[in-house]
Amino acid sequence: MNKYNFDYLDELEAEAIHILREVAGQFEKPALLFSGGKDSITLVRLAEKAFRPGKFPFPLVHIDTGHNFQETIDYRDEMVERLGERLIVGSVQQSIDEGKVVEQKGKNASRNALQTVTLLDTIEQYQFDACIGGARRDEEKARAKERIFSVRDEFGQWDPKRQRPELWNIYNGKIHKGENVRVFPISNWTELDVWNYIRRENIALPSIYFAHERDVITRNGQLMAASPYLNMDDEDVVERKKVRFRTVGDISCTAAIASEADQIDDIIAEISQSKISERGARMDDKVSEAAMEDRKKGGYF
Amino acid sequence: MNILKFFTAGSVDDGKSTLIGRLLYDTDSILADQLEAIQNANRKNDDGTVDLAILTDGLRAEREQGITIDVAYKYFQTAKRKFIIADTPGHIQYTRNMVTGASTANLAIILIDARNGVVEQTIRHSYLVSLLGIKQVVVAINKMDMVDYSETVFDAITQKYKSLAQELKLDQVTYIPVSALKGDNIVHSSERMHWYQGASLLHFLETVDTTVQQQSDKARMPVQWVIRPQTDELHDYRGYAGRIASGTFKVGDQITVLPSGASSTISKIEFFDKELSEATSGQSVTVHLATDVDISRGDTLVNSSAMPQESKLIEADLCWMDTKGLDTSITYLLQHNSKLTKCKVAEVIYKVDINTLEKQSADEFKLNDIGRVVLKTADQLPFDFYNENKANGSAILIDSRTNLTVGAAMFRALG
Numbered sequence: 001m002n003k004y005n006f007d008y009l010d011e012l013e014a015e016a017i018h019i020l021r022e023v024a025g026q027f028e029k030p031a032l033l034f035s036g037g038k039d040s041i042t043l044v045r046l047a048e049k050a051f052r053p054g055k056f057p058f059p060l061v062h063i064d065t066g067h068n069f070q071e072t073i074d075y076r077d078e079m080v081e082r083l084g085e086r087l088i089v090g091s092v093q094q095s096i097d098e099g100k101v102v103e104q105k106g107k108n109a110s111r112n113a114l115q116t117v118t119l120l121d122t123i124e125q126y127q128f129d130a131c132i133g134g135a136r137r138d139e140e141k142a143r144a145k146e147r148i149f150s151v152r153d154e155f156g157q158w159d160p161k162r163q164r165p166e167l168w169n170i171y172n173g174k175i176h177k178g179e180n181v182r183v184f185p186i187s188n189w190t191e192l193d194v195w196n197y198i199r200r201e202n203i204a205l206p207s208i209y210f211a212h213e214r215d216v217i218t219r220n221g222q223l224m225a226a227s228p229y230l231n232m233d234d235e236d237v238v239e240r241k242k243v244r245f246r247t248v249g250d251i252s253c254t255a256a257i258a259s260e261a262d263q264i265d266d267i268i269a270e271i272s273q274s275k276i277s278e279r280g281a282r283m284d285d286k287v288s289e290a291a292m293e294d295r296k297k298g299g300y301f
Numbered sequence: 302m303n304i305l306k307f308f309t310a311g312s313v314d315d316g317k318s319t320l321i322g323r324l325l326y327d328t329d330s331i332l333a334d335q336l337e338a339i340q341n342a343n344r345k346n347d348d349g350t351v352d353l354a355i356l357t358d359g360l361r362a363e364r365e366q367g368i369t370i371d372v373a374y375k376y377f378q379t380a381k382r383k384f385i386i387a388d389t390p391g392h393i394q395y396t397r398n399m400v401t402g403a404s405t406a407n408l409a410i411i412l413i414d415a416r417n418g419v420v421e422q423t424i425r426h427s428y429l430v431s432l433l434g435i436k437q438v439v440v441a442i443n444k445m446d447m448v449d450y451s452e453t454v455f456d457a458i459t460q461k462y463k464s465l466a467q468e469l470k471l472d473q474v475t476y477i478p479v480s481a482l483k484g485d486n487i488v489h490s491s492e493r494m495h496w497y498q499g500a501s502l503l504h505f506l507e508t509v510d511t512t513v514q515q516q517s518d519k520a521r522m523p524v525q526w527v528i529r530p531q532t533d534e535l536h537d538y539r540g541y542a543g544r545i546a547s548g549t550f551k552v553g554d555q556i557t558v559l560p561s562g563a564s565s566t567i568s569k570i571e572f573f574d575k576e577l578s579e580a581t582s583g584q585s586v587t588v589h590l591a592t593d594v595d596i597s598r599g600d601t602l603v604n605s606s607a608m609p610q611e612s613k614l615i616e617a618d619l620c621w622m623d624t625k626g627l628d629t630s631i632t633y634l635l636q637h638n639s640k641l642t643k644c645k646v647a648e649v650i651y652k653v654d655i656n657t658l659e660k661q662s663a664d665e666f667k668l669n670d671i672g673r674v675v676l677k678t679a680d681q682l683p684f685d686f687y688n689e690n691k692a693n694g695s696a697i698l699i700d701s702r703t704n705l706t707v708g709a710a711m712f713r714a715l716g
Binding site for chain 1: 302303304371372373374375376378383385397398400401404405525526528529530535538542543544572573574581583584585598622634636637638639691692695696697699701704705706709
C-alpha cells in the first residue's frame with residue numbers, strides 16, 4: 001500500500017480506526033453495541049484492525065428484543081466464538097417480565113421502542129461510559145447533525161441544541177459521572193460505502209441480507225416476514241416470495257424487499273440503482289417527520 | 302476515487318440550503334421516499350415547486366423556523382468523486398458552527414447574493430475560510446435569475462471580491478455564476494449565461510485538485526493506544542497505535558518521542574495482518590520500535606530530522622465557542638491530538654471584528670469572538686504552526702466544570 005492508492009474506503013477506514021482508538025484511550029468502560037446488522041458487523045471488523053493482535057478494550061453488547069431473525073443470532077454466536085471476545089446480552093423480554101416496559105398491542109406492535117429502556121438499563125448495570133454504535137449520518141436527517149462523540153445525559157437523552165462543537169479530528173470525551181457518550185465511527189460512511197467495504201474485506205454476513213424464499217405478508221405496502229412475533233389476522237395473506245432485508249432490526253418492524261440479489265455484487269448493483277432509502281423499509285421511521293429525532297432525544301441508539 | 306469535503310458559507314437568504322438541495326436533486330442523490338417527504342411538506346416555493354432547502358434542515362426547530370442552526374453533513378457521489386458536505390449556518394450568531402464545519406473541509410463555497418454583492422457577511426465568511434486554512438475557494442454568485450443573468454453584475458462582484466481575496470491571502474479562488482433555484486450552472490451548464498465559459502459547480506468540484514492542500518511533509522504520529530497482548534506467544538509484543546498526522550514514516554527511520562526526547566528506530570509498521578514498509582499521512586497503523594522506550598497515550602512520535610516546535614507558551618488564534626465567556630483566571634483543559642493538558646489563556650493580544658477585519662483590544666472574549674491569544678500549558682507541547690500543519694497545529698479548549706468544548710485554537714508563529 002502506498003499513498004497514491006489510498007482511496008476513499010481506506011480513508012473512511014483509517015478515520016473509523018482512529019475514532020475506535022480514541023474511545024479506548026479516553027474511556028474507562030466502553031462497549032460496542034452489536035445488533036447483528038451489517039453496520040455493527042463492519043464495526044467489529046474495524047475493531048479487529050484497530051486492536052489486533054490485542055484483545056478488544058470493550059465487550060460486545062447485544063440488546064436482544066427476543067423477536068429476532070434466528071439467522072442473526074446464529075451469526076452472532078459464531079462470530080463471538082471466532083473472535084474470542086466477551087458478549088453481554090441485554091434482554092427486552094426480561095425488561096417486560098420485570099414490568100419495566102409494557103408490550104405494545106395491536107396489529108403493528110413492535111418491540112423496537114422498548115429496546116431503549118433495556119439499553120439504558122444495561123448501560124447503568126455495567127456502568128458503561130461510552131457505547132460505540134454503527135449509526136451513519138446518511139441514514140436520516142436528525143442523524144446528519146449528530147456528532148461522532150455524542151454526549152447523553154443521565155437519562156440517556158440527546159439534546160440536539162447542546163451538542164459540543166467537534167473540530168478537526170479532535171474528539172472531546174470528557175463527561176460527568178452518570179453521563180455517557182454514544183460514539184459513531186462510521187458516521188461518514190454511506191450505505192453503499194459499507195457494502196463496498198464488506199465486499200472488499202470479504203466479510204461474511206447473516207444470510208437474510210441475501211435474496212431467499214420466505215413467507216411474507218404485505219402490510220401498509222411493505223413486505224413483513226411472517227413470524228410468531230407478528231400479530232396477524234384473517235385479512236393477512238401469507239405469500240412465498242423471494243426477498244432480502246436491507247437492515248436487520250426487530251423482526252416485527254423490519255420490512256423485506258422483493259429481490260433476486262443473492263450475491264454481494266448484485267446487492268451493490270441493486271443499491272446503486274435503488275430509489276428508496278434504507279430506512280424507508282423501517283416502519284418506525286414512518287410515524288412522523290421527526291420520528292428519529294424524538295427517539296434519539298429519548299435515548300435511542 | 303477519493304473524497305472531497307467541502308463546506309458552504311452563506312446566510313439564510315443567500316439560498317445556501319437550496320444550493321445543496323439542488324446539487325443533491327440534480328445528481329439524482331435524493332431517493333424516492335425522501336423526495337416524497339419533501340413533496341408532502343407544507344413549505345413550497347412561491348411558484349409551487351418543491352422547496353429543496355428542506356432536504357438539509359434536519360431538526361424540528363430548524364424546519365419550523367426555516368433556518369439552519371447546526372452543522373448538517375450530507376453525502377453524495379458521482380462517477381468521479383465522493384462528496385461530504387458540511388452545511389453550516391451563515392448568521393453571525395452561528396460563527397462557531399461555521400468554524401466547526403470548516404475545520405475538516407478541503408474546499409469552501411462562499412455564496413453571494415447577486416443582488417447584494419459583497420456584503421459584511423461575505424467578508425466574515427471569507428475571513429473564517431482564511432483563518433481555518435482552506436486553500437480552495439469557490440465564490441458562487443447566486444440568484445443570477447434575479448439580475449437577468451447579467452454578465453456586468455457578475456463582473457462587478459468578481460472584481461470587488463478579488464481585492465478581499467488578496468487581503469485575506471486566498472489565492473485559489475474560482476468564480477461561478479449560478480441560480481440554485483432554477484438550476485443554472487449547479488450540475489448542468491446554464492443555457493441562459495452563454496457569456497460564462499467556465500465549468501458548472503459540480504464539474505468543478507469533481508475535477509478540482511485536492512492535493513494542493515498545505516500538507517506538511519514532517520512526519521508526526523500521536524500515540525493513541527499501546528497494544529500489548531501479553532499472551533504467551535506475544536509476550537514481548539508492544540505496538541504503538543495511532544494515525545499519521547503528517548508526513549511519512551519508513552521502517553528504519555530514526556524517531557524521537559516527545560515530550561520525553563527519547564529516540565529509537567522504527568523496526569516494523571503494521572496494519573492489521575499486513576506489514577508495511579512505510580505509512581503516510583492519514584493512515585491508521587501500529588508502529589514498533591527497535592528499543593524499549595517508555596511511551597504512552599498522549600506522546601508524539603516525530604522524525605528526528607524534522608523536529609516540531611516545543612513550548613509551554615504558544616501564540617494562537619482562538620475562536621470562543623461557549624455562551625460563558627473566556628475567563629483568564631481559570632484553568633482549562635487543552636486537547637492537542639491525543640494529549641490532554643491543563644491550560645490557561647495567559648493573554649489576549651487582540652480581538653478581530655470579523656465584519657470589518659479590524660483588530661481591537663479586548664477586555665472580554667465572548668461566544669463567537671475570534672482573536673489572538675497566548676496559551677500557557679502545564680506540559681510542553683510538540684506542535685507545528687497551523688498554516689504548515691493543520692493536524693499538529695490545532696487544539697480545543699475544554700471547560701473542566703462543564704466538560705464543554707469552549708474554544709478552538711490554531712497555533713501561530715510568534716507575531
